[in-house]
Amino acid sequence: MKITDTEILQAFIRTCEDGWLQGWHERNGGNLTYLLKAEEAEALKPFFREACGEWVQMGVQAENLRGTYFIATGSGKYFRNVPLAPEDNLCILEINDAGDSWRIVWGLEKGGRPTSEFPSHFLNHSVRKEVTKGENRVIYHAHPVNIVAMTYILPLTARDFTRALWKSETECPVVFPQGVGVAPWMVPGGAEIAHVTSGLMKTYDAAVWAHHGLFVSGPDLDTAFGLMHTIEKAAEIYMLVQSAGGGRTGQTIPDSGIRDIARDFGVTINEAFLNAE
Numbered sequence: 001m002k003i004t005d006t007e008i009l010q011a012f013i014r015t016c017e018d019g020w021l022q023g024w025h026e027r028n029g030g031n032l033t034y035l036l037k038a039e040e041a042e043a044l045k046p047f048f049r050e051a052c053g054e055w056v057q058m059g060v061q062a063e064n065l066r067g068t069y070f071i072a073t074g075s076g077k078y079f080r081n082v083p084l085a086p087e088d089n090l091c092i093l094e095i096n097d098a099g100d101s102w103r104i105v106w107g108l109e110k111g112g113r114p115t116s117e118f119p120s121h122f123l124n125h126s127v128r129k130e131v132t133k134g135e136n137r138v139i140y141h142a143h144p145v146n147i148v149a150m151t152y153i154l155p156l157t158a159r160d161f162t163r164a165l166w167k168s169e170t171e172c173p174v175v176f177p178q179g180v181g182v183a184p185w186m187v188p189g190g191a192e193i194a195h196v197t198s199g200l201m202k203t204y205d206a207a208v209w210a211h212h213g214l215f216v217s218g219p220d221l222d223t224a225f226g227l228m229h230t231i232e233k234a235a236e237i238y239m240l241v242q243s244a245g246g247g248r249t250g251q252t253i254p255d256s257g258i259r260d261i262a263r264d265f266g267v268t269i270n271e272a273f274l275n276a277e
């Protein structure tokens with residue numbers, strides 16, 4: 001048995017392939033990380049390198065991720081190639097006891113580093129771990145076309161985006177009742193965008209990056225992928241309506257309807273984004 005045959009690696013590889021098939025990962029676009037459960041990390045340890053890589057400082061720190069392990073996509077690697085050669089395009093990282101550095105314990109066999117967005121992923125993991133009381137495992141970043149297109153049209157506020165998405169597909173208020181955060185355009189890859197995004201992730205499980213893409217989180221790969229998929233599909237409907245209607249919307253879901261959905265499906269809707277009754 002190879003490490004890439006294990007259930008968790010298979011699920012990770014499948015998620016990369018599915019994202020590629022959706023058209024969300026041109027070239028080396030996007031990145032995915034999974035915080036291994038302690039027992040999963042233990043089961044994978046026999047496959048780890050004898051001589052691990054050097055510790056590399058991240059420029060960010062998290063108390064609640066000290067000594068953890070992550071599966072991560074590689075910097076500059078293509079999601080498209082992950083199923084063909086997971087050992088060259090993915091890695092497993094160990095976080096040091098200080099919670100401020102990583103080292104590669106498996107993967108990237110032809111060389112390389114974890115995703116350039118690892119500092120963002122790491123801080124988002126820390127925040128989501130805290131907010132979800134340890135349930136969150138996944139941070140996923142992609143470049144879906146329609147959600148990016150929306151950032152050229154709507155004001156860059158959580159309220160504008162959340163309302164537009166909730167009203168573009170009836171299931172949306174159930175899938176993301178808290179709404180989505182929105183970050184202004186920023187240079188990707190650094191500590192600044194990491195701090196802004198993780199600030200949004202205190203409130204939302206998804207954050208739009210203006211003119212760039214979308215960050216989502218979730219307790220497992222299916223849920224995180226499903227959230228990305230649902231938001232992008234709603235964005236596609238929104239953009240189709242805008243395009244076909246020349247900016248005119250004939251009718252939409254009323255705020256009272258969103259409250260009714262939340263009540264019937266047993267979710268707590270973020271009232272801040274609905275107009276007063």
Ligand code: 2HA
Nearest residue numbers: 028029030031117188
């Ligand atoms: O990994 O998507 O934001 C490439 C990117 C950076």
Ligand code: ZN
Nearest residue numbers: 029030212213
């Ligand atoms: Zn990106």
